[in-house]
Amino acid sequence: MTPNSARPAPEQAVARWERRAEVPLAVASLVFLVAYAVRVLAQDLPPAWRAACLSLALAAWAVFAVDYAVRWRLSGQGLGFAHTHLLDTVVLLLPLLRPLRVVRIYDAVRRRHARPRLALYARVMFYAGLSVLLLGFAGALAVYDLEHATPDATIRTFGDAVWWTCATLATVGYGDVAPVTPLGRLVAVGLMGCGLALLGAVTGSFSSWLLQVFAREDDGRPPGSSSPGAS
Structure with a gap:
């Protein structure tokens, strides 16, 4: 029996989803940071542009929320998912920590491409x-x-x-x-x-x-x- 076949089905499903969500989450992290920075630093932006930046930031948050909800559902852990994935829970609730997802995505991409670690x-x-x-x-x-x-x-x-x-x-x-x-x-x-x-x-x-x-x-x-x- 191989190590992959020995893994529980929920764990396999979560792992497959995480691989598929790597790029969207990385993009969402960068979009959130750029939109927030433009909205804060460009004080003379027209109201329409400020609203667009806010919409982009909210859309990035929605990507994180969908990822969190899907992994919660696939894990089959119920409320225990929030405890076993405490960092993901905090990142979802606190906007300032969302750019840190870039670090996790960077490490995952390096592992996928078998780069020298x-x-x-x-x-x-x-x-x-x-x-x-x-x-x-x-x-x-x-x-x-x-x-x-x-x-x-x-x-x-x-x-x-x-x-x-x-x-x-x-x-x-x-x-x-x-x-x-x-x-x-x-x-x-x-x-x-x-x-x-x-x-x-x-x-x-x-x-x-x-x-x-x-x-x-x-x-x-x-x-x-x-x-x-x-x-």
Whole structure:
């Protein structure tokens, strides 16, 4: 019996659907990000163009909703699907996380085409870096959209929003600019949590890689030799 024939039928159905939905989800992620960016940054757009950007963003959300509903149906798990696919559930509910689907799609495409894969530590650092870029850009857009028109806001320009986002994701928090609206602060809490998680993933992978390199160097020394500088 092959491994594929041993898999349950619902799992096979979900896997087939995910392969078919890779490209539409990647396109929807990019469409959502571009439409949202244009709507936020191009403040002098005619009302018809702003409505078109909003429609594109809603259409992208509809693609995510259809994908989530189909996989829920095919899985046969009922309400348990939301718990076993927590990240997908959060991405569906929180618009700012939808661009992160690009990272997952990129990895799936690489596997499908049997491209040479990076080492585990390099992959973690690369995907974490890509996630930071996508999440940071989306977060800066959201904070700028929520804050720039507020009378007592300190984030007045998109440049201010980018600076604040970088400081927040890096867990530095200079405090020179900060969101003042409730929704802006809610976005800040999310970015803080994501920043801590991504920073921990990168530093942990880098530390593990260093330990692996040092262990290989120790294994390659002749028996009885000591490291340089050892007494």
